[in-house]
Amino acid sequence: MITQKKTSELEQILFDIRSEATLRVVSEELSHSEQKISFPEYLLAKMQEKALSPGRLWERSQIHRTYGYQILNGTKKPGRDKVIALCLALSLSLDDTQRALALAGAGALYARRTRDSLLIYAMQRNLSVLDTNLLLSGHSQEPLS
Secondary structure, three states, rough: OOOOOOHHHHHHHHHHHHOOHHHHHHHHHHHOOOOOOHHHHHHHHHHHHHHHHHHHHHHHHHHOOHHHHHHHHHOOOOOOHHHHHHHHHOOOOHHHHHHHHOOOOOOOOOOHHHHHHHHHHHOOOOOOHHHHHHHHHOOOOOOOO
């Protein structure tokens, strides 16, 4: 199934396409499989997948409990740093984090930006939010707010 492939694998498939008909098949499969999911729904699904309670997520992400529940019920839209903190707390992969950022309407992590490269490094090593903030501060970058 094409939707189960990593982004790099999908990009290679697209690169190798030689006909409009094949492109149409790939495009249709992607269209049919795209789920219209909100950031709170995605967050809840990842919490269930990781068997992490809301209270434990707020603690690990260093997000105030009330604000966290407002994110979950969709009354508050988290900023980019909060989304990243939640992803770190959930130990999400870079691909899952990029998806979360897109669903939240926040900018993707970009390896050419110093701060983002440090965040990618932290994510790949499953650093906590606290350790990530120490890493950022140690490199003269703003900690996650």
